[in-house]
Amino acid sequence: MRLMRFGPSIVFLRGDVEKLKSGIRELFGVEEIPTEQAIRDSSEFETILLVTPPEETKTVPPDTGFLIRRGAKVVLAEIVNSDLPVERVEIESTIILLRVPEKVDEALKLLAEEFNGEVMSQLDALNLGEACDTVISVTRKKLSSPIGPEDVEGAVLVKKDFLSVYRELLIDTPLLLFKLLPEWNEITIKLYDTERRYEENIERLILVIEDLDLGFIVGEGWDWDYPRPFMRVPVYRLKLLTWENPLRVKFLLKGLEYRGYKRLCDIDVFVEGKKIDWVKLGKFNSKFELAEKAREELEKLLSEDVRKKLHEIEEKLLEETGGEAEKAKAS
16 A cells, blocks of 8 residues: 655746747657646656746746656756756745545644644645745545546645655654554455466456555465365465455455456455455345456556556466366367
8 A cells, every 4th residue: 555655846947938838849749738637647756847937936837837757857957958948947845645544634734733834725835835845745545546636635835855754754654544543454365266376366466456555465475275174275365454444345356256257266355354245245146246346346446557467467367267178178
């Protein structure tokens, strides 16, 4: 589970606006887009260039800008080594995104007290903050997905350098979360595959847990299960510390059991040693119907890269299943 990441680097270029914009288009091969869209579409450490007249002194974002999918130091090096008519460069406050599951107002208050900062909207923080300041933006959304201004529920403007703030946050974030959520859920996930294709199925399981930010993996290894008396089968066991409802975790992981009509593995979820029965997940006529609905949900929630990787692994599993079936028929 990822709780913290940096936002994009926001760089102001002061000079002849039209010449600068034309030069940026030619140098980086990008087009001008709304600033809010640039923030929404950006990933960690990417760069947003904002062009203003030379007389402008405040770091107030204009309506449009350029999203460059490279780090700020690389972008600035290219600008310095080019013939862009830049008269002055200024840097916006560093953005640190922090994810909390709930109690956002309480989290903002705790952060402001810890760092002697001021609670405000992210837009106000960016307008008031300067290069040496840090903006801690709080969201409920998973940090592996794009975070737009509408996803930030509040921010804390801290008049400190981002390195000192970041180092403190690395230590203090777990404590902050335990203050907000003293009761966490510890669940055990057991995976079994009759075909013993554990490497591929474990990879699928961890891909989904990490991409959906379902929790912290605090332990994993091998165990034995006994589906029938005197019958012992190997299972992969994973322990997860999560703020998610265990029923929600069980439902989503059910989506990994099937691909179409082909069963790929069995996944069970336990809370305090008791297995969650599938009938507790809703009104479904069968396990297959449940798995089908869970798969639809997974496909919507997973990031494009992870969804593609998941499908690649499953195509390999389905090919192996088909091959074994053909061998069985021939024999």
